[in-house]
Amino acid sequence: MSLRQLDRKYLGRESAAQDIEVARTTGAFVYDTRGRRYIDFLSGWCVGNFGWDNAAIAKSPARRRPDYVYPEYLYRPWVELAQLLARITPGKLEKTYRATGGSEAVDIALQIAMASTGRRKFVAIEGSYHGNTIGTVSIASTDGREPYPNLLSNCMTISPPLADRAIARLETLLKKRDVAAFIMEPISCNLAVLIPEDAFMKRAQQLCRRYGTLFIADEVACGFGRTGKLFASEYFDLEPDILCMGKAITGGFAPMGATIVTAKVAKSVEGEVGFYSTYGWHPSTVDVAIRNIRWVIRNQAQLLRDAAGISAYFGQRLAAMNFEDRKDIRIRGMAIAVEAGDGDYVSAIADRCSTNGLLITTAGNAITMFPPLTLDLRTAKAGLDILEKSLR
DSSP, X not given: OOHHHHHHHHOOOSSOOOSOOEEEEEBTXXXXXXXXXXXXXXXXXXTOTTOBTOHHXXXXXXXXXXXXXXXXXXXXXXXXXXXXXXHHSSTTEEEEEEESSHHHHHHHHHHHHHHHHSOOEEEEETTOOOOSSHHHHHTSOHHHHXXXXXXXXXXXXEOSSOSHHHHHHHHHHHTTSOEEEEEEOSSXXXXXXXXXXXXXXXHHHHHHHHTTOEEEEEOTTTTTTTTSSSSGGGGGTOOOSEEEEOGGGGTTSSXXXXXEXXXXXXXHHTTTOOXXXXXXXXXXXXXXXXXXXXXXXXXXXXXXXXXXXXXXXXXXXXXXXXXXXXXXXXXXXXXXXXXXXXXXXXXXXXXXXXXXTEEOEEETTEEEEOOOTTOOHHHHHHHHHHHXXXXX
16 A cells, blocks of 8 residues: 555545655755655744754753653643743733643633633634634634534634724624633634734723633744744734643644633632643653743844844735735735635645645635744745746
Protein backbone atom coordinates (compact mmCIF):
# COMPACT_ATOMS: atom_id res chain seq x y z
CA MET A 1 0.00 0.00 0.00
CA SER A 2 1.14 3.56 -0.69
CA LEU A 3 1.41 6.06 2.15
CA ARG A 4 -1.72 7.81 0.88
CA GLN A 5 -3.66 4.56 0.94
CA LEU A 6 -2.41 3.75 4.44
CA ASP A 7 -3.31 7.26 5.57
CA ARG A 8 -6.85 6.86 4.27
CA LYS A 9 -7.17 3.45 5.92
CA TYR A 10 -5.83 4.31 9.37
CA LEU A 11 -6.20 8.07 9.95
CA GLY A 12 -9.48 9.90 10.43
CA ARG A 13 -9.59 13.15 8.46
CA GLU A 14 -12.27 15.57 7.30
CA SER A 15 -10.82 15.44 3.78
CA ALA A 16 -7.97 13.72 1.97
CA ALA A 17 -4.44 14.76 2.91
CA GLN A 18 -2.56 17.11 0.60
CA ASP A 19 0.14 15.51 -1.50
CA ILE A 20 3.07 16.73 0.62
CA GLU A 21 4.98 14.19 2.70
CA VAL A 22 6.89 16.35 5.16
CA ALA A 23 10.47 15.41 6.01
CA ARG A 24 11.74 18.48 7.87
CA THR A 25 11.13 22.16 8.53
CA THR A 26 13.45 25.08 9.09
CA GLY A 27 12.96 28.85 9.14
CA ALA A 28 10.22 29.70 6.65
CA PHE A 29 10.61 26.46 4.70
CA VAL A 30 9.05 23.00 4.60
CA TYR A 31 10.90 20.15 2.87
CA ASP A 32 9.26 17.00 1.56
CA THR A 33 10.71 13.49 1.35
CA ARG A 34 11.73 14.08 -2.26
CA GLY A 35 13.94 16.97 -1.17
CA ARG A 36 11.66 19.66 -2.55
CA ARG A 37 11.53 22.96 -0.67
CA TYR A 38 8.33 24.93 -0.11
CA ILE A 39 8.11 28.51 1.11
CA ASP A 40 5.78 28.35 4.08
CA PHE A 41 3.23 31.18 4.23
CA LEU A 42 1.00 29.06 6.48
CA SER A 43 3.18 28.42 9.57
CA GLY A 44 1.01 25.46 10.54
CA TRP A 45 -1.92 27.90 10.70
CA CYS A 46 -0.42 30.38 13.19
CA VAL A 47 1.70 27.82 15.06
CA GLY A 48 5.25 28.52 13.85
CA ASN A 49 5.10 32.27 14.40
CA PHE A 50 8.82 32.52 15.10
CA GLY A 51 10.13 30.27 12.35
CA TRP A 52 10.60 26.53 12.37
CA ASP A 53 13.58 25.07 14.23
CA ASN A 54 14.28 28.34 16.06
CA ALA A 55 17.53 27.47 17.88
CA ALA A 56 16.83 29.77 20.83
CA ILE A 57 13.64 27.86 21.59
CA ALA A 58 14.73 24.37 20.58
CA LYS A 59 17.81 24.06 22.82
CA SER A 60 17.58 21.66 25.74
CA PRO A 61 17.18 23.13 29.23
CA ALA A 62 20.10 23.14 31.61
CA ARG A 63 18.02 21.70 34.44
CA ARG A 64 16.92 18.11 34.73
CA ARG A 65 13.18 17.63 34.63
CA PRO A 66 10.89 14.82 35.76
CA ASP A 67 9.35 12.54 33.16
CA TYR A 68 5.90 13.54 34.40
CA VAL A 69 4.23 15.49 37.21
CA TYR A 70 0.85 14.46 38.61
CA PRO A 71 -1.50 17.45 38.12
CA GLU A 72 -2.30 17.75 41.85
CA TYR A 73 1.36 18.18 42.90
CA LEU A 74 3.43 21.36 43.13
CA TYR A 75 5.83 22.03 40.26
CA ARG A 76 7.83 25.26 40.12
CA PRO A 77 8.01 25.61 36.30
CA TRP A 78 4.18 25.63 36.17
CA VAL A 79 4.16 28.71 38.39
CA GLU A 80 7.05 30.23 36.45
CA LEU A 81 5.16 29.90 33.15
CA ALA A 82 1.91 31.16 34.65
CA GLN A 83 3.72 34.25 35.95
CA LEU A 84 5.12 34.91 32.47
CA LEU A 85 1.65 34.65 30.93
CA ALA A 86 0.22 37.06 33.50
CA ARG A 87 3.06 39.44 32.64
CA ILE A 88 2.55 39.50 28.87
CA THR A 89 -1.24 39.28 28.49
CA PRO A 90 -3.40 42.43 28.30
CA GLY A 91 -5.58 43.90 31.03
CA LYS A 92 -5.79 42.40 34.51
CA LEU A 93 -5.48 38.71 33.65
CA GLU A 94 -3.76 36.79 36.43
CA LYS A 95 -4.61 33.12 37.03
CA THR A 96 -3.96 30.42 34.42
CA TYR A 97 -5.58 27.02 33.92
CA ARG A 98 -3.49 24.37 32.18
CA ALA A 99 -4.60 22.80 28.89
CA THR A 100 -3.18 20.56 26.17
CA GLY A 101 -4.22 22.80 23.26
CA GLY A 102 -6.50 25.53 21.98
CA SER A 103 -9.72 23.52 21.92
CA GLU A 104 -9.31 22.50 25.55
CA ALA A 105 -8.36 26.06 26.50
CA VAL A 106 -11.59 27.41 25.01
CA ASP A 107 -13.66 24.63 26.55
CA ILE A 108 -12.19 25.54 29.94
CA ALA A 109 -13.15 29.17 29.31
CA LEU A 110 -16.76 28.19 28.60
CA GLN A 111 -16.96 26.13 31.79
CA ILE A 112 -15.48 28.97 33.86
CA ALA A 113 -17.94 31.45 32.35
CA MET A 114 -20.92 29.28 33.26
CA ALA A 115 -19.67 28.66 36.78
CA SER A 116 -18.80 32.30 37.37
CA THR A 117 -22.09 33.78 36.13
CA GLY A 118 -24.53 30.96 36.84
CA ARG A 119 -25.70 31.31 33.24
CA ARG A 120 -25.68 28.82 30.36
CA LYS A 121 -25.91 30.83 27.15
CA PHE A 122 -23.17 32.10 24.83
CA VAL A 123 -22.84 34.52 21.94
CA ALA A 124 -20.22 34.15 19.22
CA ILE A 125 -19.56 35.40 15.69
CA GLU A 126 -21.44 33.52 12.97
CA GLY A 127 -19.08 31.27 11.02
CA SER A 128 -16.35 31.43 13.65
CA TYR A 129 -14.16 28.56 14.76
CA HIS A 130 -13.06 27.99 18.35
CA GLY A 131 -12.08 24.33 18.48
CA ASN A 132 -13.12 20.73 18.01
CA THR A 133 -14.73 19.72 21.31
CA ILE A 134 -18.52 19.50 21.43
CA GLY A 135 -18.55 22.65 23.54
CA THR A 136 -16.38 24.69 21.19
CA VAL A 137 -18.14 23.42 18.06
CA SER A 138 -21.50 24.32 19.55
CA ILE A 139 -20.68 28.01 19.95
CA ALA A 140 -19.41 28.52 16.41
CA SER A 141 -21.40 28.64 13.21
CA THR A 142 -25.02 27.55 13.01
CA ASP A 143 -24.04 24.89 10.46
CA GLY A 144 -21.40 23.53 12.80
CA ARG A 145 -24.01 23.00 15.53
CA GLU A 146 -26.40 20.94 13.41
CA PRO A 147 -25.05 17.57 14.66
CA TYR A 148 -25.62 18.72 18.26
CA PRO A 149 -29.25 19.93 18.40
CA ASN A 150 -29.45 19.85 22.20
CA LEU A 151 -26.99 22.73 22.35
CA LEU A 152 -28.70 25.01 19.84
CA SER A 153 -30.89 26.87 22.32
CA ASN A 154 -27.93 28.03 24.41
CA CYS A 155 -25.64 29.21 21.60
CA MET A 156 -26.41 32.34 19.59
CA THR A 157 -24.44 34.30 17.01
CA ILE A 158 -24.08 37.74 15.51
CA SER A 159 -23.09 38.13 11.88
CA PRO A 160 -20.30 40.20 10.31
CA PRO A 161 -19.55 42.91 9.45
CA LEU A 162 -18.74 43.82 13.02
CA ALA A 163 -20.21 47.29 13.03
CA ASP A 164 -23.43 49.05 14.10
CA ARG A 165 -25.93 46.34 13.11
CA ALA A 166 -23.90 43.65 14.88
CA ILE A 167 -23.74 45.77 18.03
CA ALA A 168 -27.51 46.23 18.00
CA ARG A 169 -27.96 42.47 17.69
CA LEU A 170 -25.45 41.87 20.49
CA GLU A 171 -27.29 44.22 22.85
CA THR A 172 -30.60 42.54 22.08
CA LEU A 173 -29.09 39.20 23.11
CA LEU A 174 -27.23 40.44 26.18
CA LYS A 175 -29.91 42.59 27.77
CA LYS A 176 -31.86 39.49 28.80
CA ARG A 177 -29.02 38.95 31.29
CA ASP A 178 -28.83 35.21 30.67
CA VAL A 179 -25.65 35.09 28.57
CA ALA A 180 -22.57 33.73 30.35
CA ALA A 181 -20.03 35.01 27.84
CA PHE A 182 -19.46 36.68 24.50
CA ILE A 183 -16.55 34.96 22.75
CA MET A 184 -14.60 36.12 19.71
CA GLU A 185 -11.16 36.33 18.17
CA PRO A 186 -10.30 40.06 18.48
CA ILE A 187 -9.02 39.74 14.92
CA SER A 188 -10.37 36.56 13.38
CA CYS A 189 -7.74 34.57 11.51
CA ASN A 190 -10.32 31.83 11.10
CA LEU A 191 -12.72 34.21 9.32
CA ALA A 192 -10.12 35.30 6.76
CA VAL A 193 -8.65 38.08 8.92
CA LEU A 194 -11.98 39.64 9.89
CA ILE A 195 -11.16 42.99 11.52
CA PRO A 196 -13.89 44.57 13.67
CA GLU A 197 -14.45 48.31 13.79
CA ASP A 198 -12.87 50.00 16.82
CA ALA A 199 -16.28 51.30 17.87
CA PHE A 200 -17.70 47.77 17.80
CA MET A 201 -15.04 46.45 20.16
CA LYS A 202 -15.40 49.37 22.57
CA ARG A 203 -19.16 49.04 22.65
CA ALA A 204 -19.08 45.23 22.93
CA GLN A 205 -16.93 45.41 26.03
CA GLN A 206 -19.21 48.08 27.53
CA LEU A 207 -22.30 45.95 26.88
CA CYS A 208 -20.72 42.88 28.45
CA ARG A 209 -19.94 44.84 31.60
CA ARG A 210 -23.39 46.42 31.72
CA TYR A 211 -25.26 43.12 31.47
CA GLY A 212 -22.92 40.94 33.55
CA THR A 213 -21.63 38.95 30.58
CA LEU A 214 -17.99 37.86 30.52
CA PHE A 215 -15.82 38.72 27.52
CA ILE A 216 -13.72 35.79 26.28
CA ALA A 217 -10.90 36.70 23.90
CA ASP A 218 -9.89 33.67 21.86
CA GLU A 219 -6.26 34.46 21.02
CA VAL A 220 -5.30 30.88 20.16
CA ALA A 221 -4.58 31.83 16.53
CA CYS A 222 -4.19 35.61 16.66
CA GLY A 223 -1.95 35.76 19.74
CA PHE A 224 1.83 35.83 20.11
CA GLY A 225 2.54 38.54 17.56
CA ARG A 226 0.50 37.19 14.68
CA THR A 227 -1.43 40.43 14.05
CA GLY A 228 1.40 42.87 14.75
CA LYS A 229 0.71 43.17 18.48
CA LEU A 230 1.67 40.55 21.03
CA PHE A 231 -2.08 39.98 21.45
CA ALA A 232 -4.77 41.25 19.07
CA SER A 233 -6.77 42.54 22.06
CA GLU A 234 -4.19 45.34 22.35
CA TYR A 235 -5.45 46.98 19.15
CA PHE A 236 -8.71 47.80 20.92
CA ASP A 237 -7.47 48.39 24.49
CA LEU A 238 -9.54 45.33 25.30
CA GLU A 239 -9.42 44.00 28.86
CA PRO A 240 -10.96 40.54 28.55
CA ASP A 241 -12.24 38.62 31.55
CA ILE A 242 -10.85 35.40 30.05
CA LEU A 243 -8.22 34.90 27.36
CA CYS A 244 -7.39 31.62 25.60
CA MET A 245 -3.99 30.71 24.18
CA GLY A 246 -2.46 27.83 22.22
CA LYS A 247 -0.69 27.25 18.90
CA ALA A 248 2.36 29.61 18.99
CA ILE A 249 2.65 29.48 22.79
CA THR A 250 5.45 26.94 22.25
CA GLY A 251 6.49 28.06 18.77
CA GLY A 252 5.36 24.73 17.36
CA PHE A 253 7.76 22.58 19.37
CA ALA A 254 5.14 20.98 21.61
CA PRO A 255 1.36 20.95 22.19
CA MET A 256 0.00 23.33 24.83
CA GLY A 257 -2.99 25.49 25.67
CA ALA A 258 -3.73 27.97 28.44
CA THR A 259 -6.77 29.80 29.78
CA ILE A 260 -6.02 32.91 31.81
CA VAL A 261 -8.64 34.81 33.83
CA THR A 262 -8.81 37.90 36.00
CA ALA A 263 -8.46 37.57 39.76
CA LYS A 264 -12.14 38.49 40.07
CA VAL A 265 -13.27 35.65 37.81
CA ALA A 266 -10.87 33.21 39.49
CA LYS A 267 -12.23 34.08 42.91
CA SER A 268 -15.82 33.62 41.72
CA VAL A 269 -15.17 29.97 40.81
CA GLU A 270 -12.67 29.13 43.55
CA GLY A 271 -13.45 25.79 45.17
CA GLU A 272 -16.12 25.05 42.56
CA VAL A 273 -14.23 24.60 39.30
CA GLY A 274 -11.20 22.44 38.63
CA PHE A 275 -9.71 21.14 35.42
CA TYR A 276 -7.84 17.89 35.61
CA SER A 277 -5.80 17.56 32.44
CA THR A 278 -3.56 14.50 32.46
CA TYR A 279 -1.09 15.94 29.96
CA GLY A 280 -1.86 19.62 30.46
CA TRP A 281 1.52 21.34 30.78
CA HIS A 282 3.75 18.30 30.59
CA PRO A 283 7.23 19.15 31.98
CA SER A 284 8.91 18.96 28.57
CA THR A 285 6.25 21.22 27.04
CA VAL A 286 6.54 23.75 29.86
CA ASP A 287 10.30 24.03 29.33
CA VAL A 288 9.74 24.86 25.67
CA ALA A 289 7.00 27.39 26.42
CA ILE A 290 9.14 29.19 29.00
CA ARG A 291 12.06 29.45 26.57
CA ASN A 292 9.72 30.60 23.81
CA ILE A 293 8.06 33.33 25.86
CA ARG A 294 11.32 34.57 27.33
CA TRP A 295 12.75 34.78 23.80
CA VAL A 296 9.68 36.70 22.64
CA ILE A 297 9.96 39.15 25.57
CA ARG A 298 13.64 39.81 24.80
CA ASN A 299 13.06 40.27 21.08
CA GLN A 300 9.53 41.68 21.03
CA ALA A 301 10.29 45.21 19.82
CA GLN A 302 12.59 44.12 16.98
CA LEU A 303 10.41 41.16 16.05
CA LEU A 304 7.25 43.24 15.67
CA ARG A 305 9.11 46.09 13.96
CA ASP A 306 10.61 43.76 11.34
CA ALA A 307 7.28 42.00 10.83
CA ALA A 308 5.57 45.37 10.28
CA GLY A 309 7.97 46.13 7.44
CA ILE A 310 7.34 42.77 5.77
CA SER A 311 3.58 43.19 6.32
CA ALA A 312 3.67 46.51 4.47
CA TYR A 313 5.55 44.83 1.62
CA PHE A 314 2.83 42.17 1.39
CA GLY A 315 0.21 44.91 1.17
CA GLN A 316 2.03 46.69 -1.67
CA ARG A 317 2.62 43.53 -3.68
CA LEU A 318 -0.90 42.16 -3.24
CA ALA A 319 -2.48 45.48 -4.24
CA ALA A 320 -0.55 45.36 -7.53
CA MET A 321 -1.56 41.78 -8.42
CA ASN A 322 -4.29 41.00 -10.95
CA PHE A 323 -6.74 38.86 -8.98
CA GLU A 324 -10.04 37.95 -10.60
CA ASP A 325 -12.79 40.11 -9.13
CA ARG A 326 -10.69 41.18 -6.14
CA LYS A 327 -13.00 42.42 -3.39
CA ASP A 328 -10.78 43.16 -0.43
CA ILE A 329 -7.28 42.87 1.01
CA ARG A 330 -7.16 42.54 4.80
CA ILE A 331 -3.85 42.71 6.64
CA ARG A 332 -2.94 43.07 10.28
CA GLY A 333 0.67 42.24 10.92
CA MET A 334 1.34 38.81 9.47
CA ALA A 335 -2.32 37.84 9.28
CA ILE A 336 -3.11 38.36 5.60
CA ALA A 337 -6.18 37.66 3.46
CA VAL A 338 -7.20 38.46 -0.10
CA GLU A 339 -10.89 38.09 -0.88
CA ALA A 340 -11.24 37.41 -4.60
CA GLY A 341 -13.51 35.56 -6.98
CA ASP A 342 -15.17 32.51 -5.42
CA GLY A 343 -14.13 29.43 -3.47
CA ASP A 344 -13.23 27.42 -6.56
CA TYR A 345 -11.07 30.25 -7.88
CA VAL A 346 -9.02 30.72 -4.72
CA SER A 347 -8.70 26.95 -4.19
CA ALA A 348 -7.24 26.63 -7.69
CA ILE A 349 -4.73 29.36 -6.89
CA ALA A 350 -3.73 27.59 -3.67
CA ASP A 351 -3.24 24.33 -5.59
CA ARG A 352 -1.06 26.02 -8.21
CA CYS A 353 0.95 27.71 -5.46
CA SER A 354 1.64 24.33 -3.87
CA THR A 355 2.73 22.92 -7.23
CA ASN A 356 5.02 25.92 -7.68
CA GLY A 357 6.55 25.68 -4.19
CA LEU A 358 4.46 27.97 -1.96
CA LEU A 359 2.19 26.91 0.90
CA ILE A 360 -0.93 29.03 1.51
CA THR A 361 -4.51 28.20 2.45
CA THR A 362 -8.04 29.44 1.82
CA ALA A 363 -11.14 30.39 3.79
CA GLY A 364 -14.34 30.71 1.79
CA ASN A 365 -13.56 32.97 -1.15
CA ALA A 366 -10.34 34.32 0.39
CA ILE A 367 -6.71 33.35 0.15
CA THR A 368 -5.20 33.43 3.64
CA MET A 369 -1.54 33.62 4.59
CA PHE A 370 0.13 33.45 8.00
CA PRO A 371 3.89 33.67 7.37
CA PRO A 372 6.35 33.56 10.27
CA LEU A 373 7.11 36.89 11.91
CA THR A 374 10.79 36.18 11.24
CA LEU A 375 10.27 36.11 7.46
CA ASP A 376 13.00 38.02 5.58
CA LEU A 377 12.37 40.27 2.58
CA ARG A 378 14.11 37.97 0.10
CA THR A 379 11.92 35.00 1.02
CA ALA A 380 8.81 37.19 1.11
CA LYS A 381 9.56 38.36 -2.43
CA ALA A 382 10.18 34.82 -3.66
CA GLY A 383 6.90 33.60 -2.17
CA LEU A 384 4.88 36.50 -3.55
CA ASP A 385 6.48 35.99 -6.96
CA ILE A 386 5.15 32.41 -6.87
CA LEU A 387 1.70 33.64 -5.83
CA GLU A 388 1.62 36.16 -8.70
CA LYS A 389 2.74 33.49 -11.16
CA SER A 390 0.03 31.15 -9.83
CA LEU A 391 -2.80 33.62 -10.54
CA ARG A 392 -2.65 32.63 -14.20
